[in-house]
Amino acid sequence: MMKAVFLEKPGGHLVMKEVNIPVPGPGEVLIKMKAAPVNPSDLARIRNTAAGHDLATFIPGIEGSGTVVVAGKGILPRLWLGKRVACSSEYPSSGTWAEYMVTKAGNCFPLSEKINDEQGSMSLVNPLTALAFFEIIKENNHKAIINNAAASALGRMVEMLGKKQKIPVINIVRNQHQTELLKNSGSQYILDSSSFSFIEDLGKLSHDLKATILFDSVCSRQLDNIIDALPSGSSVIIYGNLSGEEHIMINPRCLINNDIKISGFYLGRRAKKNGLLKNMMNLREVGRLMSSDMKIKIRGRFPLDRAQEAVDTYLVNMSAGKVLLVM
Numbered sequence: 153m154m155k156a157v158f159l160e161k162p163g164g165h166l167v168m169k170e171v172n173i174p175v176p177g178p179g180e181v182l183i184k185m186k187a188a189p190v191n192p193s194d195l196a197r198i199r200n201t202a203a204g205h206d207l208a209t210f211i212p213g214i215e216g217s218g219t220v221v222v223a224g225k226g227i228l229p230r231l232w233l234g235k236r237v238a239c240s241s242e243y244p245s246s247g248t249w250a251e252y253m254v255t256k257a258g259n260c261f262p263l264s265e266k267i268n269d270e271q272g273s274m275s276l277v278n279p280l281t282a283l284a285f286f287e288i289i290k291e292n293n294h295k296a297i298i299n300n301a302a303a304s305a306l307g308r309m310v311e312m313l314g315k316k317q318k319i320p321v322i323n324i325v326r327n328q329h330q331t332e333l334l335k336n337s338g339s340q341y342i343l344d345s346s347s348f349s350f351i352e353d354l355g356k357l358s359h360d361l362k363a364t365i366l367f368d369s370v371c372s373r374q375l376d377n378i379i380d381a382l383p384s385g386s387s388v389i390i391y392g393n394l395s396g397e398e399h400i401m402i403n404p405r406c407l408i409n410n411d412i413k414i415s416g417f418y419l420g421r422r423a424k425k426n427g428l429l430k431n432m433m434n435l436r437e438v439g440r441l442m443s444s445d446m447k448i449k450i451r452g453r454f455p456l457d458r459a460q461e462a463v464d465t466y467l468v469n470m471s472a473g474k475v476l477l478v479m
């Protein structure tokens with residue numbers, strides 16, 4: 153038997169239950185889990201699943217780390233047997249918030265000795281997204297970028313990669329506390345979206361720096377004004393919905409007159425398109441970065457039976473660092 157986290161009822165609390173340890177099928181592996189973060193995408197998945205799937209079988213948790221202890225049939229599962237891996241779950245049939253998880257061997261990537269289990273548990277979702285953003289920036293020859301929700305773990309990775317690659321990053325945060333946080337870690341361009349002159353400041357700075365791509369995970373009602381302030385020909389990449397707004401209004405005239413392009417980004421889709429080899433290469437790069445500059449701040453660690461407390465702690469101050477479930 154194993155312990156795992158479940159949602160007791162739609163809109164209810166996370167609870168720990170004992171269930172049978174799953175058995176890997178062909179192409180799959182069984183992982184003894186070590187750590188898994190609480191990410192915004194986990195909370196979105198919990199909300200969506202509560203609305204439409206079978207809660208009796210749904211275990212939350214998209215990414216994590218652990219050791220492969222049983223291999224199903226196939227070359228890749230056998231290759232990973234005994235290895236410490238970063239892994240992602242196979243929704244909705246598995247989740248990382250459990251003592252054991254079965255997933256496809258293709259969802260596992262061996263961790264280098266330089267990365268511990270905790271950092272390794274966060275090495276897929278955000279670091280790979282940050283790398284993908286810089287691929288997009290280079291493919292389209294953008295000279296500078298705008299990074300919304302810049303105090304997030306991913307936002308800080310974008311800032312760090314911008315510095316490394318000498319691409320100016322305009323960081324948008326939502327309060328003075330986050331401004332100080334970023335100032336103290338050496339960010340040059342920081343704009344507070346709650347300040348009176350925010351839109352005017354953004355317009356001026358984005359034109360001065362030729363920042364023609366906005367990465368936005370907030371998607372608030374302010375987006376309309378933000379887009380209006382961007383240089384002509386800019387691209388807007390929507391990759392999150394932290395505001396929780398279901399619909400926002402965008403002025404069509406601004407899109408037409410300023411030749412603005414809006415598109416969505418989802419790492420899962422990009423990873424599928426990349427294929428195993430490219431993903432392995434990106435993971436190697438992530439390993440290199442995480443063993444030097446790209447350390448993710450950890451704010452708290454909780455056992456599985458305190459998963460609800462882990463989520464509540466995380467939600468009080470998301471910028472303070474990641475909250476991990478440890479097994």
Ligand SMILES: NC(=O)c1ccc[n+]([C@@H]2O[C@H](COP(=O)([O-])OP(=O)(O)OC[C@H]3O[C@@H](n4cnc5c(N)ncnc54)[C@H](OP(=O)(O)O)[C@@H]3O)[C@@H](O)[C@H]2O)c1
Pocket residue numbers: 191192193277278281301302303304305306307326369370372391392393394395396417418419420468469470471472
């Ligand atoms: N599309 C994809 O493939 C993909 C991949 C990776 C990540 N993401 C998205 O990237 C975003 C960041 O993830 P993360 O793990 O880096 O987050 P994180 O470290 O947990 O931090 C979340 C940040 O967002 C801020 N925030 C929360 N609600 C906000 C709002 N309504 N307006 C402005 N800021 C708000 C928080 O500020 P406070 O501290 O003030 O709460 C915090 O700074 C999430 O939306 C996530 O879903 C998407």
